[in-house]
Amino acid sequence: MTPHTPVGRPLRPQGKLLQEDARRHHRSLLLQQLFREGPASRADLARASGLTRVTVSDLVGEMLADGFVSELGAPAESRVGKPPTLVGLAADSHHIIGLDLSETDRMSGAVVNLAGTVVARHEVHVDGAVGEQAVELVQRLAAELVAMTDRPVLGIGVGSPGVVDTLGTVIDAPNLAWTDTPLAARLAEAFELPVFVANDANTAVLGEHTFGESGDGGLMVLRVGTGVGAGFVLGGSLLHGHLGAAGEIGHVVVDPSGETCACGRTGCLETLLSAPTLRRSVAEPGVDGPSVLADVGTRLGEVLAPVVAALNLHEIVLSGPAELLDGPLLDAADRTIRERTMPISSTGLAVRTSKLGEDVVVVGAVVLVLAGELGVS
């Protein structure tokens, strides 16, 4: 997660603050329940959360006032006696702006409701904008999206290329020529809204985990685009890594005598697997496309086998151009992983493409806001 940390807040809560934190935590418990399980009565919420009926009624009252939940009436199959009133997440009470900066030619974004449904979309062409110009382009895109909704905006979430720190500063994104660019702070200042920025593969894995029917058994999303990168959700949490650089699997060397990579080194997985390279490879005259894709899939499987064995993953999701990834490439990767690991490592593993398609980064950016502001994901 990339938290929006209010400046000056003590790292450890003290005295009164602890009580406020507890209240916020309890409220998140209830919202999380409604978010994941759907509408429930106050009694259901008390049972599921372990909070008292009084506390639940109090918190529900507060959330009704804020508009985050609404009363839905009694369930149809209610038994004898006075039927309990159900409360549910008011999905359109607030909207969230999600941005995807990971594509080379355009920046895309969407207005998304609290249930993860895209309400409106917008995009801007990059036209070679880099550095400060690219930051201004992000601001323009965000402003246009904010203008497209009449609901209160809960916050802005951004999936950015490159390495991003936990404060939402882009440490290094070569394509946009960003170095130590405080993107979250810039947007927060411009819009006076909470802003959360994370690497696009990390937002993708959050999107898939929350809205892609994924479990908590260990999920990897491999993004295949201009570059190749991965995001991991392990034990229900996004993996950051020691220096915030988890997921840089596109730059594992698979062929020391291979082609020069964008990173300056030689024979990285990305030199075989990036979308432009795949497109070029299958279009070469006289080439058997499916067999080329299967060869790349085998190399991918060889890189992923140690990761699968180490983590005992539940799901690997490939995200990118389906016409290239789905089919011989995915099949060969899947087969190679199983050939190169013990049955217990791969028995419970599913290798598939994303169900969210190209929305996965935008929707994942929205999850950053849901998690940071409401404590749900």
Next chain:
Amino acid sequence: MTPHTPVGRPLRPQGKLLQEDARRHHRSLLLQQLFREGPASRADLARASGLTRVTVSDLVGEMLADGFVSELGAPAESRVGKPPTLVGLAADSHHIIGLDLSETDRMSGAVVNLAGTVVARHEVHVDGAVGEQAVELVQRLAAELVAMTDRPVLGIGVGSPGVVDTLGTVIDAPNLAWTDTPLAARLAEAFELPVFVANDANTAVLGEHTFGESGDGGLMVLRVGTGVGAGFVLGGSLLHGHLGAAGEIGHVVVDPSGETCACGRTGCLETLLSAPTLRRSVAEPGVDGPSVLADVGTRLGEVLAPVVAALNLHEIVLSGPAELLDGPLLDAADRTIRERTMPISSTGLAVRTSKLGEDVVVVGAVVLVLAGELGVS
């Protein structure tokens, strides 16, 4: 972690239980502070934990009565005014039994105090014991260790070979011919003590994480013995994996035309890297030992590179025979990882041997008990 889950306890605490859980949680906060940071005054504990002075005094009183902490008098450099009394973890108030079942010829164990210091040791020869006989051998070893201390025993922790579930049942340990063997339940019944069992590589990584001067940036311990397996602590937590089989990196195929492995497959990393194989390889007539070890280190580095890139690990610790691992093997693995990953993936990485030596599994088994019973690690 492998929790000792009392039978019949509801999964979600309700009403009164929630308060007891909160009290237990608060007590763990204080113990954790004393465990990690050393002696402190009640005021220090209140500041660090965010609890009120009254709550802290109450809980400290309870822990003084239980013997887990003791009063140490005032600090030497105390300023003017009445000096505050320091309280500290009473390391020898209770002892813990730690067992290491991972070696082929013997089962070893120790009596360990709350600070992780080994107080006494004992071992028994396996002599081919398998199945029920092996369970009885574990019971005998534990009984002999329990008899070696006159302090209350907080619990028994066990590092076992094989795949172990979260209830401490050994799902599969071929060397001991254990299949679905409820080791934790058997020992808990025999000793009427809390018992925690985990895979030996998992206990090793907990031991290294807690007592081996390791940080929270991502730690992998690779155990090289009869078999080869790894344990991971990521974000401060032990990684279990989808089916509890995380860390099975010894069975990644590195040479499809290689030797037959104990697992029945061909060319697993373990066929090159197990301690018996390494010993055999360097002893072959006419062989250049260091160069053989460097070759194996290179293969190990090739398997670890994708894992390092994926997880952005902080530390990789090799645990096993130092005369084989430390030197050309470790150096070649380290070099290969750096050659095959981006600088940002490996810049912050240290590759080293364990500082805890052969005690790492026993001490890690003790951490299972500390964490499960006192909430500290």
